[in-house]
Amino acid sequence: MRKYVFTCGDINGIGPEIVIKALNKLYLKKQSSFIFICPANVFRSIIKKNPVNFEYEITDKTDLSEKKKIQIIDIGNVSQKLGTPTIESGKAAYNAIKLSFELVSKKIADGIITAPISKTALKYAGINFPGHTELYAHWCKTNLYAMTFLSPKMNAALITIHEPLKNVPSMITGKLLREKFNIVYNFLKIDMRISEPKIAVLGLNPHAGENGFIGKEEEKIIKPIINEKNYSKYFDGTFSPDAFFANKLFLNYDLVIGNYHDQILIPFKLLNFWKGVNYTAGLPLVRTSPDHGTAFNIAGENIASDSSLLEAYNYAEKIIKNRLLRN
Secondary structure: OEEEEEEOOOOOOOHHHHHHHHHHHHOOOOOEEEEEEOOHHHHHHHHHHOOOOOOOEEEEOOOOOOOOOEEEEEOOOOOOOOOOOOHHHHHHHHHHHHHHHHHHHOOOOOEEEOOOOOHHHHHHOOOOOOOHHHHHHHHOOOOOOEEEEEOOOOOEEEOOOOOOHHHHHHHOOHHHHHHHHHHHHHHHHHHOOOOOOOEEEEOOOHHHHOOOOOOOHHHHHHHHHHOOOOOOOOEEEEEOHHHHHHOOHHHHOOEEEEOOHHHHHHHHHHHHOOOOEEEEEOOOOOEEEEOOOOOHHHOOOOOOOOHHHHHHHHHHHHHHHHHHHHO
């Protein structure tokens, strides 16, 4: 039986609510069991509005000997201030993430599904990482990873992640492109079991540089890498992003690579806001997350949808199965 661990995310947002809603559906899975890392007082508060239809036990993080279908690992009572990032919510989110990594590293769990966190709360708590992706990569001791976004409509990946836009052009190097191309290709081959991946690469500048008149990066750096022997069969580009998405060319590809955060996230979220999934490709562990934020504006109102979180679980399950098939 495979075991999946869910983190609470920011306790002042919708994270705990959507995890509990998802577990109410997932507990029927016969071949899976679940761990939910969450402050016990927060869990008890949520289930007053969302009664659970599954048996569970609340346990200390050091005691996982019981074999219940669903375990709630208490990381200590934490004060909630719904709708607002706080030092306490940042610490709780970080502690849940750290424990999830430990559980997978010790092979107690097979995969991780993370609820949304607040980067502001992490900063308040003194955690100097911009998000899940960078934290898990740090603990895995690797710089070889790619933030990817998954959905039936479009898959996407980023060359740079949470970077100020002014820094992006100098970061686009041949070395970085080769690293990301290799990660994305292997992700599609292994994790998604696509035998002959087709990958589109967007240009950095407007009109993809207009043959060098609006920017030189496409002609000098990006296109030469795409045309290298190792990549030319699988990678196409560079494409002007506006025309690429307007003409729905993404439908012709298994994945689209963008150079910076909003270049990919704007079209992806327009297509998939409540269905999209964030995945960290290239890591030895499998970690997925809904591709939306903490939704502080509706925290505590019991109206948040668990659809993206359920999709995140489905992708984690699929990727784990595909990795086992490879072996």
